[in-house]
Amino acid sequence: MDINSKISRRISVAPMMDCTDRHDRFFLRLMSKNVMLYTEMVATKSAIHGDRKKILSYSPEEKPLALQVGGSNKEELAEVAKIAEDMGYDEININLGCPSKKVQKNMFGACLMKEPDLVAECINAMVKSCNIPVTAKTRIGFDDVESFEYLNSFIHKMRDAGAKTFILHARKAMLTGLSPKQNLNIPKLNYNMVYEVKKQNPDLEIIINGGISKVDEINNHLKHCDGAMIGRSIYQNPYSLVEIEREISSG
Numbered sequence: 001m002d003i004n005s006k007i008s009r010r011i012s013v014a015p016m017m018d019c020t021d022r023h024d025r026f027f028l029r030l031m032s033k034n035v036m037l038y039t040e041m042v043a044t045k046s047a048i049h050g051d052r053k054k055i056l057s058y059s060p061e062e063k064p065l066a067l068q069v070g071g072s073n074k075e076e077l078a079e080v081a082k083i084a085e086d087m088g089y090d091e092i093n094i095n096l097g098c099p100s101k102k103v104q105k106n107m108f109g110a111c112l113m114k115e116p117d118l119v120a121e122c123i124n125a126m127v128k129s130c131n132i133p134v135t136a137k138t139r140i141g142f143d144d145v146e147s148f149e150y151l152n153s154f155i156h157k158m159r160d161a162g163a164k165t166f167i168l169h170a171r172k173a174m175l176t177g178l179s180p181k182q183n184l185n186i187p188k189l190n191y192n193m194v195y196e197v198k199k200q201n202p203d204l205e206i207i208i209n210g211g212i213s214k215v216d217e218i219n220n221h222l223k224h225c226d227g228a229m230i231g232r233s234i235y236q237n238p239y240s241l242v243e244i245e246r247e248i249s250s251g
């Protein structure tokens with residue numbers, strides 16, 4: 001059986017640092033039985049050496065639940081993938097989209113878009129160490145690079161390393177010049193780039209993210225992609241998940 005078939009990523013709530021902690025996720029689960037939930041990003045070193053009970057434990061009610069990890073050391077990432085599996089997480093997701101300076105300094109997040117070979121090695125190590133899906137959340141480009149060819153070849157490297165599911169925040173990462181907060185609204189979203197990725201790679205699961213809030217927007221994205229991930233609008237208005245769950249079949 002395809003392990004990916006057990007969970008649905010048709011609608012998911014984005015990982016949000018200092019927001020989607022276990023209490024928020026438990027609360028969101030009261031609004032929606034089926035939505036896929038993600039933890040805040042956890043650095044590999046914290047997951048391995050930190051207080052695991054405090055950092056990684058969750059309530060069974062939160063499932064289906066993915067652990068998002070930040071890192072670029074393949075041994076550490078493989079270890080965290082195994083920890084995630086052992087703790088019952090449904091997915092391990094690598095953060096390749098955060099532009100913050102601190103995250104760049106530690107060599108994780110969006111700066112890894114510049115290192116496709118390293119990312120492929122990391123994904124391969126994670127895939128080999130666990131049996132849960134290994135997925136990636138990334139941007140459509142970075143700094144001066146917003147090219148379909150670059151993005152598509154980055155995705156192909158990750159696919160060849162064993163990932164089948166990609167969450168694409170449809171806005172490029174600005175590694176310099178903008179704060180991470182500004183980079184959540186600037187530059188402009190480019191949904192067509194994400195649609196094109198799905199069109200060219202029908203066998204991959206492509207989840208679109210960025211600026212989505214309304215049911216009709218979700219329905220439109222679902223004509224082009226396999227799922228929609230929603231961040232801020234659900235954090236600001238959790239009750240909107242009730243309508244989203246009612247209106248959009250999770251199948």
Ligand SMILES: Cc1cc2nc3c(=O)[nH]c(=O)nc-3n(C[C@H](O)[C@H](O)[C@H](O)COP(=O)(O)O)c2cc1C
Nearest residue numbers: 014015016017040041095169210211212230231232
């Ligand atoms: C407060 C906040 C914290 C975030 N933390 C993370 C994170 O830990 N990992 C990650 O991949 N993205 C993080 N993001 C980005 C979101 O997951 C998402 O990609 C972004 O907000 C765009 O989606 P939206 O327009 O629906 O909010 C964060 C965003 C916000 C607003």
